[in-house]
Amino acid sequence: MFQLGKTIVSEDIIEKEFVCNLSACKGACCVEGEAGAPLTEEEAKTLKEIYPKVKPFLRKEGINVIEKIGNHVVTDLSELETPLVNGKECAYISFSENGIAGCGIEDAYNAGEISFKKPISCHLYPVRVQDYSEFAAVNYHKWPICNDACSLGKELSVPVYKFVKEALIRKFGENWYLELEKVAAEHLD
Numbered sequence: 001m002f003q004l005g006k007t008i009v010s011e012d013i014i015e016k017e018f019v020c021n022l023s024a025c026k027g028a029c030c031v032e033g034e035a036g037a038p039l040t041e042e043e044a045k046t047l048k049e050i051y052p053k054v055k056p057f058l059r060k061e062g063i064n065v066i067e068k069i070g071n072h073v074v075t076d077l078s079e080l081e082t083p084l085v086n087g088k089e090c091a092y093i094s095f096s097e098n099g100i101a102g103c104g105i106e107d108a109y110n111a112g113e114i115s116f117k118k119p120i121s122c123h124l125y126p127v128r129v130q131d132y133s134e135f136a137a138v139n140y141h142k143w144p145i146c147n148d149a150c151s152l153g154k155e156l157s158v159p160v161y162k163f164v165k166e167a168l169i170r171k172f173g174e175n176w177y178l179e180l181e182k183v184a185a186e187h188l189d
């Protein structure tokens with residue numbers, strides 16, 4: 001672990017390799033699991049505001065869930081998450097013609113309908129950030145459904161922090177990322 005500003009960062013971020021391999025996993029991270037995508041309070045408000053523009057990009061199952069229980073749920077630990085369809089896939093999921101899971105929010109963004117790309121927790125994956133009162137912990141989340149992504153990352157020599165560069169900059173800023181690159185260069189020498 002090392003510290004960058006008010007973050008404590010796991011070395012796995014710079015040592016492990018990762019590149020999503022959607023042709024192999026079919027976007028399983030949006031379908032598998034026991035919970036929806038973590039959301040900030042601001043993101044939950046944003047999802048409510050943009051829902052009318054996102055709705056055309058969603059499946060009827062997701063629309064039904066969102067319109068029944070809302071654009072987000074509050075967990076037993078008072079954390080915010082995207083709702084799930086039948087306790088499984090994210091309500092905001094979309095599927096391509098070849099069955100690969102995608103994000104209806106990101107589809108609306110890519111179509112120029114909204115300016116919000118997707119929740120930061122999704123954009124950052126496989127990096128997970130846990131906020132504490134004095135700092136944020138930045139960790140690599142290893143999940144067996146991503147083994148193909150680890151293999152592809154290794155084959156292409158792409159460390160996790162480079163794969164999620166745009167998301168890390170979105171979350172922590174350009175200067176933070178430049179410092180991370182310096183640490184990585186020193187660490188890997």
